[in-house]
Amino acid sequence: MGRQAATNVQAGAEGTGRIRAVEPLPHSPTLELVNSPKREKILEGMLEAVGAEGYDGASVRTVLDRTGLYRQAFYDNFADKDACYLAALEMGIGRLEGIVIRAAASEETWRGQLRAGLGALLDRLDAEPDFGRGVIVEVHAAGPEALAIRAEAMKRVADFIDLARREADEAESPPQIAPEGIVAGIHAIVHSRLSTGATDGFRQLLPEFMYFAVLPYFGADAASAEMQAARV
Amino acid sequence: MDSRPTSNPEAPLDRHELPRAYIIRSERERLLEAMVRMSAAKGYEATTVADVVEYAGVSQATFDEMFASKEACFLEAYDAVFDVLVAHVTAAFEAAADEPWPEQIAAGLGALVELLAMEADIARMAMVEVTAAGNDARERYRTMLTRFTPFLEEGRTYSGQGEELPADTARFAIGGATSMIFDEVRAGRGPELKRLLPDLVFAVLMPYLGPEAAEDEMRRVTRAGG
Numbered sequence: 001m002g003r004q005a006a007t008n009v010q011a012g013a014e015g016t017g018r019i020r021a022v023e024p025l026p027h028s029p030t031l032e033l034v035n036s037p038k039r040e041k042i043l044e045g046m047l048e049a050v051g052a053e054g055y056d057g058a059s060v061r062t063v064l065d066r067t068g069l070y071r072q073a074f075y076d077n078f079a080d081k082d083a084c085y086l087a088a089l090e091m092g093i094g095r096l097e098g099i100v101i102r103a104a105a106s107e108e109t110w111r112g113q114l115r116a117g118l119g120a121l122l123d124r125l126d127a128e129p130d131f132g133r134g135v136i137v138e139v140h141a142a143g144p145e146a147l148a149i150r151a152e153a154m155k156r157v158a159d160f161i162d163l164a165r166r167e168a169d170e171a172e173s174p175p176q177i178a179p180e181g182i183v184a185g186i187h188a189i190v191h192s193r194l195s196t197g198a199t200d201g202f203r204q205l206l207p208e209f210m211y212f213a214v215l216p217y218f219g220a221d222a223a224s225a226e227m228q229a230a231r232v
Numbered sequence: 233m234d235s236r237p238t239s240n241p242e243a244p245l246d247r248h249e250l251p252r253a254y255i256i257r258s259e260r261e262r263l264l265e266a267m268v269r270m271s272a273a274k275g276y277e278a279t280t281v282a283d284v285v286e287y288a289g290v291s292q293a294t295f296d297e298m299f300a301s302k303e304a305c306f307l308e309a310y311d312a313v314f315d316v317l318v319a320h321v322t323a324a325f326e327a328a329a330d331e332p333w334p335e336q337i338a339a340g341l342g343a344l345v346e347l348l349a350m351e352a353d354i355a356r357m358a359m360v361e362v363t364a365a366g367n368d369a370r371e372r373y374r375t376m377l378t379r380f381t382p383f384l385e386e387g388r389t390y391s392g393q394g395e396e397l398p399a400d401t402a403r404f405a406i407g408g409a410t411s412m413i414f415d416e417v418r419a420g421r422g423p424e425l426k427r428l429l430p431d432l433v434f435a436v437l438m439p440y441l442g443p444e445a446a447e448d449e450m451r452r453v454t455r456a457g458g
Contacts, residue, residue: 054367140363140370151415174434174443175450181408181435188407189400192374208398216443223442227398 039077041067044131046081046088051134055085055141085142086149092135093153099124110164111214115230118209125190125202132202133194136187158183164217174216182213207231260298262288264309271306272353276361276369281305306365307372313358314376320347325383333390334437334449340383341409341432342453348413349425355417359410377406387440401439408435430454 045067049058060074060081078084103120104113125132139146162179186209193202207230215223266287270279281302285295299305324343328336348355362373384402388394398404409432416425430450437446 056366141366143364147418172443174438175431175447177412177431177434178438178443180412181431181438184411185404185408185435185439188411189403191407192403195370195374205400208400208404211398212404212439216438219444220442224396 036077038069038073040091042069042074042077042084043088043091045069046084047092047134048130049134050085050088050138051130051132055138060084082143086145089135089139089142089146089149092131093149096121096124096135097153097156110167111210111226114161114213115206115210115226118213119203119206119230122202122206122209125194126200129194129199129202132190136191137195154183154187161213164213168217172217172219178216182216185212259288259290259294263290263295263298263305264312266290267305267309268313268357269353271309271361271365272356276306276365303366303368307369310358310362310365310369310372310376313354314379316354317344317347317358318376318379320344321380321383333386334433334441334445335452337383337387337436338429338433338449338453340380341436342426342429345413345425345429345432348417349423352422355413355422355425359414360418363414377410378402380406384436384440387437391440393440397440405436405439426457429457 042063045063046058049062049066052058053062058081060071063081063084064071064074074084078087099120100117104117107113107116139150158179161182165173189205189209190202193205207227210230211223211227214226263284266284267279270283270287274283279302281292281295284302284305285292295305299308321340321344325336325340328339331339348359362369381402384405388397388401391397412428412431412435413425416422416428430453433453434446434450437449441449
């Protein structure tokens with residue numbers, strides 16, 4: 001059934017695939033992906049459906065139920081659930097990155113940027129845990145392409161973390177592997193909390209995350225001080 | 233438990249007279265091993281019960297008697313595989329009991345990568361395919377990883393920092409290490425996992441000891457390995 005529907009859409013998509021003129025979305029970091037309000041609504045519905053029901057449990061039907069849109073609107077935009085999720089994942093990651101970047105923009109130091117960016121990210125998880133689960137947890141059920149998108153995003157975060165080297169004393173410069181370990185370790189804690197169904201308490205993780213990230217570049221005293229400061 | 237009724241246990245058995253309970257156990261083990269091999273080779277999703285049954289040389293009816301589903305078989309095989317990993321790491325950690333804690337951790341990690349490098353199918357099944365095998369399997373994976381926590385938490389005492397370290401320190405350390413292993417195995421570099429050992433040692437020790445002590449142990453492991 002899904003296969004049949006997908007074929008119909010691909011045929012139909014040739015007619016509707018042109019980019020339509022829409023209101024620009026100046027705050028969206030993924031402007032090129034979100035070229036229609038319906039499409040954006042579907043992508044959001046997809047992440048929430050997947051976050052709430054699991055990737056395997058969610059279907060095109062449940063996404064439509066959540067968005068109140070008709071099947072046609074879905075298949076005008078996406079060949080199937082998998083294709084829709086990949087686009088939704090890109091959008092979700094882009095949105096989280098946008099939140100972090102905007103929060104960090106007003107800070108001057110690496111530590112300030114990290115504190116503000118991570119704090120904003122954790123606030124968002126407290127506000128929208130299903131969205132977070134849809135992006136961070138269920139990506140593992142969505143196949144190799146989704147995992148590749150995830151890996152690229154983790155790499156971008158690690159590259160940002162490693163900017164700490166510019167401010168750290170040369171003598172304390174940790175091994176190359178350090179940023180990857182930080183990102184993976186923090187990710188594991190968030191992932192674990194999201195997958196147990198937690199709906200809040202993410203913000204409280206900020207002090208320990210600051211400790212883990214500051215420790216390899218600036219040492220134990222700076223890390224402890226940063227953990228204390230973030231507890232306030 | 234053993235329903236073997238009449239035969240003399242002292243008498244040598246030929247294959248046709250093997251006790252029924254023994255055959256059952258061995259069929260079960262063959263099915264579990266087949267699940268490990270097939271899911272590692274084809275990926276969990278592409279693996280069918282028919283593949284497993286054929287590899288094991290066991291009938292479909294027998295599979296159905298023993299397991300409610302492909303997933304149930306996978307989960308049981310997963311438990312068995314992880315028991316092996318944990319036993320291997322525990323043995324290495326305990327064998328190094330006279331050494332300082334960082335060296336014990338390095339010994340445990342060394343045993344882990346050695347086993348995973350040698351047993352490519354186990355590595356793929358235990359570290360990668362499990363994440364594709366549904367929510368229950370992923371839940372099991374996370375639970376299994378916490379079996380390494382007690383080894384790590386000795387680092388609180390060793391470092392003298394005790395409860396001052398963040399509550400999630402073990403989870404952070406395990407998360408960092410497993411992510412690195414996951415990436416290598418997924419990229420097909422499982423057989424070369426031993427090269428990863430110095431990085432793993434750093435990632436696991438760093439949150440407990442800070443960067444300098446972690447890097448000292450990393451260097452010691454690198455020298456010992458080269």
